[in-house]
Amino acid sequence: MDTPAIRTEGLTKRYGDQDALSGLDLEIAEGEVVGYLGPNGAGKTTTIRLLLGLARPTSGRAEIFGLDCQRRTVEAHRRLAYVPGEANLWPSLTGEETLHLLGRVQGRVDTSYRAELIGRFDLDASKKVRAYSKGNRQKVLLIAALMTRPDLLLLDEPTSGLDPLMEQAFRRSVQEARDRGQTVFLSSHILSEVEALCDRVGILREGRLVEMGTLEEMRHLSTVSVEAVFDATPPDLAGVVGVKRAVVDGRHLQLEVQGSIEPLVDALGGTGVRELLSREPSLEELFLAHYGPDGAAPVPAGTSAGDGDRR
Amino acid sequence: MTGVAIEAPPGRLTAAGRHPRAVVAGQVSRRAARSGGLWGLIFGLYIAAQTLAYTSAYKTQAARDELLRAFGTNIGLNALIGPARAINTVAGYASWRLLGILSLLGALWGLLLATRLMRGDEEAGRYELLLAGQTTRRRATGQALAGLGTGLVALFVLTAAGTVLTGQASSVRFSMGQSLYFSVTMVAGAATFLAIGALASQLANTRRRAASMAGVVFGVAYALRMVADSDPGLHWMVWLSPLGWIEESRPLVGPRPMALLPVLVLVILLTALTLHLAGIRDLGSATLAGRDTSDAHLGLLGNPVGLTVRLMRPVALGWLFAIAAFSVLIGSVANSSTRDATGSNAIEQALARLGGHGSLVAAYLGLTFLILALMIALVAAGQITATRTEEAEGRLEVLVVRPLSRTTWFAGRLGLSALLLTIAGALAGIGAWVGAGNQHSGVGFGSLLAAGVNIVPPSLFLLGLGALVIGAWPRRTTTVVYGYLAWSFLIEFIGAVVHANHWLLDTSVFFHMAPAPATSPDWASAALITGLGLAGAVVGGIFLNRRDVLGA
Numbered sequence: 001m002d003t004p005a006i007r008t009e010g011l012t013k014r015y016g017d018q019d020a021l022s023g024l025d026l027e028i029a030e031g032e033v034v035g036y037l038g039p040n041g042a043g044k045t046t047t048i049r050l051l052l053g054l055a056r057p058t059s060g061r062a063e064i065f066g067l068d069c070q071r072r073t074v075e076a077h078r079r080l081a082y083v084p085g086e087a088n089l090w091p092s093l094t095g096e097e098t099l100h101l102l103g104r105v106q107g108r109v110d111t112s113y114r115a116e117l118i119g120r121f122d123l124d125a126s127k128k129v130r131a132y133s134k135g136n137r138q139k140v141l142l143i144a145a146l147m148t149r150p151d152l153l154l155l156d157e158p159t160s161g162l163d164p165l166m167e168q169a170f171r172r173s174v175q176e177a178r179d180r181g182q183t184v185f186l187s188s189h190i191l192s193e194v195e196a197l198c199d200r201v202g203i204l205r206e207g208r209l210v211e212m213g214t215l216e217e218m219r220h221l222s223t224v225s226v227e228a229v230f231d232a233t234p235p236d237l238a239g240v241v242g243v244k245r246a247v248v249d250g251r252h253l254q255l256e257v258q259g260s261i262e263p264l265v266d267a268l269g270g271t272g273v274r275e276l277l278s279r280e281p282s283l284e285e286l287f288l289a290h291y292g293p294d295g296a297a298p299v300p301a302g303t304s305a306g307d308g309d310r311r
Numbered sequence: 312m313t314g315v316a317i318e319a320p321p322g323r324l325t326a327a328g329r330h331p332r333a334v335v336a337g338q339v340s341r342r343a344a345r346s347g348g349l350w351g352l353i354f355g356l357y358i359a360a361q362t363l364a365y366t367s368a369y370k371t372q373a374a375r376d377e378l379l380r381a382f383g384t385n386i387g388l389n390a391l392i393g394p395a396r397a398i399n400t401v402a403g404y405a406s407w408r409l410l411g412i413l414s415l416l417g418a419l420w421g422l423l424l425a426t427r428l429m430r431g432d433e434e435a436g437r438y439e440l441l442l443a444g445q446t447t448r449r450r451a452t453g454q455a456l457a458g459l460g461t462g463l464v465a466l467f468v469l470t471a472a473g474t475v476l477t478g479q480a481s482s483v484r485f486s487m488g489q490s491l492y493f494s495v496t497m498v499a500g501a502a503t504f505l506a507i508g509a510l511a512s513q514l515a516n517t518r519r520r521a522a523s524m525a526g527v528v529f530g531v532a533y534a535l536r537m538v539a540d541s542d543p544g545l546h547w548m549v550w551l552s553p554l555g556w557i558e559e560s561r562p563l564v565g566p567r568p569m570a571l572l573p574v575l576v577l578v579i580l581l582t583a584l585t586l587h588l589a590g591i592r593d594l595g596s597a598t599l600a601g602r603d604t605s606d607a608h609l610g611l612l613g614n615p616v617g618l619t620v621r622l623m624r625p626v627a628l629g630w631l632f633a634i635a636a637f638s639v640l641i642g643s644v645a646n647s648s649t650r651d652a653t654g655s656n657a658i659e660q661a662l663a664r665l666g667g668h669g670s671l672v673a674a675y676l677g678l679t680f681l682i683l684a685l686m687i688a689l690v691a692a693g694q695i696t697a698t699r700t701e702e703a704e705g706r707l708e709v710l711v712v713r714p715l716s717r718t719t720w721f722a723g724r725l726g727l728s729a730l731l732l733t734i735a736g737a738l739a740g741i742g743a744w745v746g747a748g749n750q751h752s753g754v755g756f757g758s759l760l761a762a763g764v765n766i767v768p769p770s771l772f773l774l775g776l777g778a779l780v781i782g783a784w785p786r787r788t789t790t791v792v793y794g795y796l797a798w799s800f801l802i803e804f805i806g807a808v809v810h811a812n813h814w815l816l817d818t819s820v821f822f823h824m825a826p827a828p829a830t831s832p833d834w835a836s837a838a839l840i841t842g843l844g845l846a847g848a849v850v851g852g853i854f855l856n857r858r859d860v861l862g863a
Contacts (some may be wrong), residue, residue, distance in 0.1 A: 054708060056858070074714045074715070088708070093612075093621075097612055104612065106714065128605060129604075129605070
């Protein structure tokens with residue numbers, strides 16, 4: 001079996017008496033694009049800092065391509081590039097000087113790709129860092145990471161401060177990286193970005209990984225929202241297998257169904273149903289479902305712009 | 312009237328503080344008062360310690376007259392901290408020693424505080440948030456100046472408390488009026504350089520540049536005053552320097568309050584100019600703005616060591632220039648400073664007591680090299696804080712997430728800093744030789760170069776101490792390094808004249824430095840403190856490697 005790009009075992013980090021990350025077991029194969037979600041303070045940045053060896057774990061271990069992140073840090077870093085959410089650079093250097101320096105420290109650069117990225121991200125590299133906006137400083141770090149064509153890209157909210165056009169340029173660059181077989185670990189708040197780019201998604205809550213899988217798998221485990229319009233008063237369907245909630249509003253019925261909707265479709269036969277709409281939950285709904293008041297709140301019906309299909 | 316009905320009224324907005332328009336003043340005041348209070352406490356204790364040490368060390372009038380004969384003439388110390396008038400009285404001694412040292416320390420405190428709280432906050436983007444509130448650029452600057460004023464008041468109150476309480480002692484006896492006027496003169500340097508720092512914060516676009524600019528003004532002011540005090544023929548030059556005006560205020564012995572008038576006028580003018588410039592520039596920019604674009608200069612940017620050279624170059628060259636200029640100056644005034652004193656047994660005895668022997672010129676240079684040692688130690692402290700700032704502001708992270716170990720980065724930075732300090736020391740020796748060269752001073756190139764190298768080990772020790780603190784206690788780096796430096800300097804000056812406890816004196820790194828060229832350098836001691844510094848750096852490096860990378 002190939003060595004995984006990232007592997008953690010019981011990775012834990014405590015600050016004082018607070019668990020920033022507890023018992024993280026993660027395995028990401030080479031070539032995968034994985035999204036990493038969680039609200040502020042859930043442990044996303046802590047995970048990435050532990051993978052980079054910037055922080056030391058309280059217990060557990062982490063490996064990058066089989067290299068221990070604490071003991072063989074420099075070797076691990078040869079194979080990766082990192083983009084933090086906040087770009088702290090040397091104010092007196094220009095963009096070009098910064099890219100040159102970071103390329104030299106990394107030890108390898110695809111110069112023609114660098115030129116292409118500078119054009120794609122529309123960066124004026126002759127400006128000094130102190131004159132850049134936050135978004136432009138972020139572009140410098142994105143280009144610096146992408147231009148080295150690393151085996152692994154660790155991205156921690158990399159598009160904060162980028163405008164929608166640049167967000168598109170970023171997505172294109174990640175897709176190129178995926179096409180080349182590079183592994184991407186993307187921590188992000190922008191759920192549409194994760195939904196568009198990632199093969200698998202992990203969801204963190206209070207330092208614990210509460211969900212990890214493909215979007216399809218996660219949707220399968222989640223509730224489906226169903227809306228039906230009847231000719232007359234809707235029938236009582238609360239007892240049908242899989243139906244978790246039913247709300248009647250005149251001739252409208254809203255249902256939440258766990259698992260297969262087949263029993264519901266069967267039960268609807270001959271009930272005078274005129275219109276039926278079912279929607280799979282969007283990533284946003286899946287995400288929010290983990291962060292409701294009790295940690296597993298039901299998916300609110302019709303709250304998302306997710307694609308629906310009429311049957 | 313038509314309108315949209317609001318179903319549920321929003322929560323009531325309540326005041327979040329009594330003075331929303333004075334947030335900047337509050338912020339700056341708190342921090343300035345804390346700093347001013349701390350330094351006021353140090354000043355107060357120093358005033359008490361020095362004055363009482365004098366009365367206990369020189370109990371009889373005969374002993375005090377002897378001291379006057381030794382120091383009252385125009386020798387090195389007078390050039391360094393002002394002319395010693397009537398130091399056979401406790402008032403004369405306190406006036407000379409305390410005003411001479413505390414006005415300089417106050418000036419340095421003022422310029423560093425003003426540039427940190429004004430340009431430093433603006434550079435870090437904190438002003439932007441506050442300026443989005445109920446204020447304008449000019450008003451916010453006015454408030455920041457008021458905040459600095461609060462810091463000055465805190466410094467004054469504790470300095471005055473120290474002076475008044477010391478003045479109550481039966482062996483001292485200063486009147487309340489004398490004590491208060493004396494305290495005003497001791498903080499006048501701080502007031503002047505708070506104002507100069509505030510103006511530099513408008514002119515320069517980074518804190519570092521603003522502090523360097525104000526530092527150059529301080530250097531020139533000090534050099535002018537020193538030249539004025541080294542030769543009676545040049546004494547008129549005292550009026551060219553704000554530090555000279557403070558000296559001429561002569562508290563306790565023949566006070567001349569009018570000499571403080573130019574200080575007051577200067578502070579008012581600088582404050583007005585600061586407010587004017589703040590009102591006509593953009594936030595984040597500076598009156599003397601640098602260019603926003605530049606051709607790429609890639610020569611040094613091939614590795615982290617080259618990057619460090621590139622980053623430290625402006626400040627390092629500034630310090631090397633200042634040290635070279637200062638050493639040429641002390642070299643060139645060495646002969647005239649000691650001319651009047653030649654042949655006086657009393658002076659030779661006093662110098663011997665300080666550890667000096669040999670020619671008076673050599674003895675004078677031995678004392679003045681202490682100031683050069685302090686300058687080089689300030690370079691070391693600056694290097695350490697710059698190293699920690701790279702980590703605190705997140706730039707170290709940008710490098711060490713690449714194939715570069717923290718150890719390599721740290722060793723590179725410390726190695727370059729050590730090289731800079733050694734060059735500075737050698738330059739000090741060469742500068743003094745160049746200055747003294749055409750005066751037949753009798754002190755040769757070899758001994759002056761050795762004297763220059765001799766002042767390097769204390770700063771290497773400080774560098775090692777700082778490296779240890781970066782590794783073990785990173786967020787306290789600046790406090791520990793500058794705190795220890797100030798402590799060492801004060802202890803050294805206490806120890807120079809008064810017999811103090813040996814253990815106390817041992818805590819000052821300067822105490823372990825022989826006053827070359829007055830004596831030959833103590834290379835064994837120098838090797839020991841360098842070794843301790845090296846050990847500190849190694850242990851600091853190990854700690855740095857084993858801990859989390861930490862922000863500010």
